[in-house]
Amino acid sequence: MRFRRLLVLASSGVTAACLLFRKRAAPGRFVRRIFVNQAGTRFYHLYLPRVYRGQSLPLVVMLHGCKQAPEDFAAGTRMNQAADELGFIVAYPAQAWRANVDRCWNWFRESDQLRERGEPAIIAGITRQVIARYNVDRRRVYIAGLSAGGSMAAIMGTTYPELYAAVGIHSGLPYASARGAATAAAAMHFKRLGAAAPRLTLPTIVFHGDADTTVHPSNSDYAITGEFRAETGEAGGRSYTRTRYGRLEHWLVHGAGYAWSGGDGEASFADAKGPDATREMLRFFFAA
Numbered sequence: 001m002r003f004r005r006l007l008v009l010a011s012s013g014v015t016a017a018c019l020l021f022r023k024r025a026a027p028g029r030f031v032r033r034i035f036v037n038q039a040g041t042r043f044y045h046l047y048l049p050r051v052y053r054g055q056s057l058p059l060v061v062m063l064h065g066c067k068q069a070p071e072d073f074a075a076g077t078r079m080n081q082a083a084d085e086l087g088f089i090v091a092y093p094a095q096a097w098r099a100n101v102d103r104c105w106n107w108f109r110e111s112d113q114l115r116e117r118g119e120p121a122i123i124a125g126i127t128r129q130v131i132a133r134y135n136v137d138r139r140r141v142y143i144a145g146l147s148a149g150g151s152m153a154a155i156m157g158t159t160y161p162e163l164y165a166a167v168g169i170h171s172g173l174p175y176a177s178a179r180g181a182a183t184a185a186a187a188m189h190f191k192r193l194g195a196a197a198p199r200l201t202l203p204t205i206v207f208h209g210d211a212d213t214t215v216h217p218s219n220s221d222y223a224i225t226g227e228f229r230a231e232t233g234e235a236g237g238r239s240y241t242r243t244r245y246g247r248l249e250h251w252l253v254h255g256a257g258y259a260w261s262g263g264d265g266e267a268s269f270a271d272a273k274g275p276d277a278t279r280e281m282l283r284f285f286f287a288a
Contacts, residue, residue, distance in 0.1 A: 028052065028084055030074070035129055039121040040099070045070035046130065047090040049083040058088040058140035060285070061127055061156075061164075063149030065171075065269055066104035070094050073146070076263045076270030077278050086282065088140075091130050093123050107151035108184035113176055115159040119152065124160050142285040144168030146260055146269060147215060151177065157202045166203040166288035168281040171212055171258055173219045191218045203247040203288040207277045209256025222248055235275035236262050249284055251275065 028049040035042055049057070060083075064073035070092030074080050083090050095103045105112075105119060112118040123143075131138060143164045145153035150172020157167035158175040178184040200222060208220035228245040238261075243250045253261050253274045262279070265272030 035126045037125045039118055042122050043094045044126050045092040047080045047083055049087055051087045056135050056137045059136040060088055061091045061143040063145030063152050065147035065149050066102045068268055072268045076260050076267030078264055079278055082278055089134055093126050104148040105152035107148055108178035110179055113155050120155055120159050123156055142166050144281055146170045161201040166285045168205050170207040170260055170277055171215050188215050191216055205249040205281050205284040207251045207261055209253045211255055212258045214258040236273050238274035240275050
């Protein structure tokens, strides 16, 4: 039956046949890999888009949130589908339950906020391994994450500014927001007052819901001096305020909670409503 349909299409021209093949093109490969260095061992998932044939492509490193794994984070953000459409590789480091029972990245521990130490060394090692094995364009390597993953993305951008070109933080906290488990809860749940202004090493895009009761929205505030542009709008059934300060782009999604904005609502910690954080982050990354 399929063969007959192709014959019919062929008789009506090459363009129609090409459209059919494009619509039914096979998805890319989602494979599991392992990384080991002196700081530890972690598995990670790697998505190679269907257009990949060994050519140089950008890389996006995605750090999941607590109680998540690469598979459901990929589903919730729809990052793999975007990779197929736009042509980039995605790496999803996986936190081990032995390192954190809730599979949170340990962004709050001082030993995991330092270059070439702890989890930053592991994530940087995974990034370098993918770059080396898959001919990644070293000038176009980006990192993003949700919640604990967003907080770790902020750490990675601060400690490895030569490795990444831009950072995306969704529902996360700025670099060095806590100095241990005791201060982590306070940093997450209460409005940040009197703290030193978070520093930005790289171009950064931040998403946060103003109804988030898990990570206080004040954690998305970056004190940047100079001119800024603020605009309001609506997308996906939610209103938002977008503010741009030079190398920072801040999205405050009104009425949104603790979830990836504009994602697949069937997945964990993803909200189908609101502006599409995945698309906006990719737009920002590729323009950085």
